[in-house]
Amino acid sequence: MEVGEGITDYAVENTISSGEIDVVKSSFIFGGNASGKTNVIRAFQLLRQVVVHGTASELDLLPRDTFANESGDTSFKIHFSKNGNLYNYELNYDWDSIINECLTMNGNVIFKRNANEIAMPPLIKDLKESLRVNQPLLFFAQTNNVPEAKEAYEWFAQDILTPSLISNNLNTQQLFRPLHTNPELKEKVLYFLRSADFNIKDIKTEELTLPIPSDTDKSEKILLLHCEHEGPHRSSFIINYNAESIGTRIFLLLIMTILENQNNSKLFLIDEFDRSLHPKLVNILLRIFNEWNRTCTQLIATTHDTDILEAALRTDQIWFVDKSYDGVSTLDSAFDFNEQSIKDIKKNYEDGLYGADQIINDAMMKDILGISDHEEDAHYGETV
Numbered sequence: 114m115e116v117g118e119g120i121t122d123y124a125v126e127n128t129i130s131s132g133e134i135d136v137v138k139s140s141f142i143f144g145g146n147a148s149g150k151t152n153v154i155r156a157f158q159l160l161r162q163v164v165v166h167g168t169a170s171e172l173d174l175l176p177r178d179t180f181a182n183e184s185g186d187t188s189f190k191i192h193f194s195k196n197g198n199l200y201n202y203e204l205n206y207d208w209d210s211i212i213n214e215c216l217t218m219n220g221n222v223i224f225k226r227n228a229n230e231i232a233m234p235p236l237i238k239d240l241k242e243s244l245r246v247n248q249p250l251l252f253f254a255q256t257n258n259v260p261e262a263k264e265a266y267e268w269f270a271q272d273i274l275t276p277s278l279i280s281n282n283l284n285t286q287q288l289f290r291p292l293h294t295n296p297e298l299k300e301k302v303l304y305f306l307r308s309a310d311f312n313i314k315d316i317k318t319e320e321l322t323l324p325i326p327s328d329t330d331k332s333e334k335i336l337l338l339h340c341e342h343e344g345p346h347r348s349s350f351i352i353n354y355n356a357e358s359i360g361t362r363i364f365l366l367l368i369m370t371i372l373e374n375q376n377n378s379k380l381f382l383i384d385e386f387d388r389s390l391h392p393k394l395v396n397i398l399l400r401i402f403n404e405w406n407r408t409c410t411q412l413i414a415t416t417h418d419t420d421i422l423e424a425a426l427r428t429d430q431i432w433f434v435d436k437s438y439d440g441v442s443t444l445d446s447a448f449d450f451n452e453q454s455i456k457d458i459k460k461n462y463e464d465g466l467y468g469a470d471q472i473i474n475d476a477m478m479k480d481i482l483g484i485s486d487h488e489e490d491a492h493y494g495e496t497v
Contacts (some may be wrong), residue, residue: 114136114137114140114413114429115134115135115137116135116136116137116427116429117427117428117429117448120427120428120448122454123403123425123426124423125276126403126404127403127425127427127430128427128428129406130267131194131199131409133199133244134194134199136411137427137429137430138403138406138410138411138412139399139402139411139413139414139426140412140413140414140430140431140432140473141386141415141416141421141431141432142413142414142416142432143415143417143431143433144415144433144434144435144436146457147212148434148435148436148442149434149442149444150384150415150434151384152174152382152442153413153415153434154275154382154384154413154415155178156189156485157273157275157380158275159177159187160189160191160204161269162271163176163206163249164249164251164252164270165252165266167248167249167268167368168247168248168249171246171247173247174208174209175187175206175207175210175211175247177207186205186206186207186209187205188205188211189202189203189204190202191203194409195267196264198218198263199218199219199220200216200217200264200268201215201216202276203215203216203253204249206247209246209247210228211247211248212227212228212251213226213227214251216250216254216262216265218261218265219424223254223259223261224250224251224259224262226250229389231250233250233254234254234259234262236257236258236259237254240253240257249264251266252266270397272378272379272380273379273380273382274370274379274381275382276288276367276370276383277385288370289336289354289369289370290336291369291373292316292318292338293318293320298369298372301372302316302368302369303315305368305372306364306365306368309394309397311364312342312343313340313342313343313361314349315341316338316339316341317338317339317351318336319339320335321337322334323335324337337352337353339351339352339354340354340357340361340365341397342354356398360391361396363388367383367398371401374410375408376408377410378408378410378412378474379408379410379411380413381410381411381413382414383413384414384415385416386414386415386416386418387416387417387421395420395421399421399425403426404410419459419462419463422455422458422459423459423461426455426457428446428447428454428455429446429447431446431455431458432444432445432446433447433462469486
């Protein structure tokens with residue numbers, strides 16, 4: 114998500130310098146349903162899973178999600194910065210082995226491997242025989258305290274945040290635990306909710322220890338989350354988190370995650386960024402990630418909301434995913450279409466100029482519904 118050459122709009126508000134490169138603070142990915150937008154986010158999640166968890170034994174299969182190309186290898190190339198250092202990491206693997214892997218920091222090779230040769234970091238050069246064929250060397254090197262590998266590993270483990278807007282009970286337990294353990298954070302969240310016109314006066318958390326249904330000899334801790342609302346005549350009432358509106362749950366989750374990490378550089382990956390949020394709340398979130406963002410935090414989000422294209426954004430912050438007839442998705446920046454001004458992008462996108470659109474065949478739909486052109490003309494404008 115580097116800046117486009119020659120674009121000067123919102124340079125201070127919407128861009129940051131990260132090492133030797135300049136990047137945009139936020140990027141928004143547009144495309145029709147089933148075009149592959151979500152797969153951009155899932156690709157980050159899959160790579161993170163491989164790096165952070167490694168493998169426990171040679172019997173473990175490496176996680177893959179190649180959809181229609183199940184026989185192909187899985188390959189990643191990613192460039193990121195951590196503590197002022199610029200890293201390049203490449204990984205290529207199949208079901209049961211690493212084919213190629215390479216990590217560089219500031220242009221210097223930290224380690225490199227392929228099927229025939231391994232260049233280990235000097236600190237662990239004598240441990241070459243201990244590296245399994247299905248074990249990422251990045252995971253192995255950080256486990257053995259190679260400094261550069263530890264720093265790169267920490268970026269994958271700690272700096273990639275994917276607050277899911279559709280979470281199960283287990284995810285909710287983990288995501289909202291800081292509200293139970295950090296009173297200062299809870300007060301910040303409540304202050305922000307009040308400023309955004311949510312009539313939530315308090316968030317109450319309760320931790321219970323309950324037996325595990327499948328093994329009653331063991332127990333687990335369950336976090337209950339309730340929101341206390343303002344009622345008439347200074348009264349109040351309690352609503353369980355799961356009973357709150359989708360928009361309230363989404364905004365509470367995002368704000369809590371943002372405030373918890375506001376002093377740290379993070380990468381936020383959010384699928385359906387605008388899901389069930391009022392346009393004014395979307396606008397505030399845009400200002401948080403762009404104009405009010407004083408760290409190297411970056412947002413990559415998918416969206417269908419074309420109103421975002423009227424916000425204070427640059428053309429290099431807008432991306433389109435389009436899928437070919439043979440099911441291959443491509444990701445292109447509006448900057449690649451030589452767009453220098455954001456004001457023209459919304460109309461051009463809605464007109465299908467960039468692809469990445471939902472193509473609706475009205476004639477086919479009318480045919481299956483048994484509606485003739487004559488019937489449509491006769492009922493045009495009537496309420497049916």
